[in-house]
Amino acid sequence: MSSAAATAPPATTTRSRKAKLQFDGDNPDLPPKRETHGLVKVKPPLFDVSLTNIIYTICLGALVMGGYYTFRMLQLAGQTGGSANVLMGRSPEANAPGVADL
Numbered sequence: 001m002s003s004a005a006a007t008a009p010p011a012t013t014t015r016s017r018k019a020k021l022q023f024d025g026d027n028p029d030l031p032p033k034r035e036t037h038g039l040v041k042v043k044p045p046l047f048d049v050s051l052t053n054i055i056y057t058i059c060l061g062a063l064v065m066g067g068y069y070t071f072r073m074l075q076l077a078g079q080t081g082g083s084a085n086v087l088m089g090r091s092p093e094a095n096a097p098g099v100a101d102l
Contacts, residue, residue, distance in 0.1 A: 073086070079092070080092055
């Protein structure tokens with residue numbers, strides 16, 4: 001090894017500028033400072049709603065949808081001649097007398 005390669009400066013843990021930058025607030029090239037914040041603070045959605053109210057709303061929606069589909073299923077069962085026909089996929093024409101089963 002040569003002695004020139006071994007004479008590196010000591011390592012430091014932090015690096016900083018030797019000369020601090022001076023900022024002049026009266027620079028005519030810069031726009032004036034803002035008096036207010038540029039952004040408005042906004043709360044996230046449903047921030048003010050309690051979890052209990054959210055759960056009740058979801059349950060109410062599920063109950064309404066369940067009631068609607070139950071009503072529609074009963075209507076279809078009445079049109080086809082019973083819930084067994086709905087489950088087996090039979091139509092009222094297939095249950096008419098004189099029609100042979102396939």
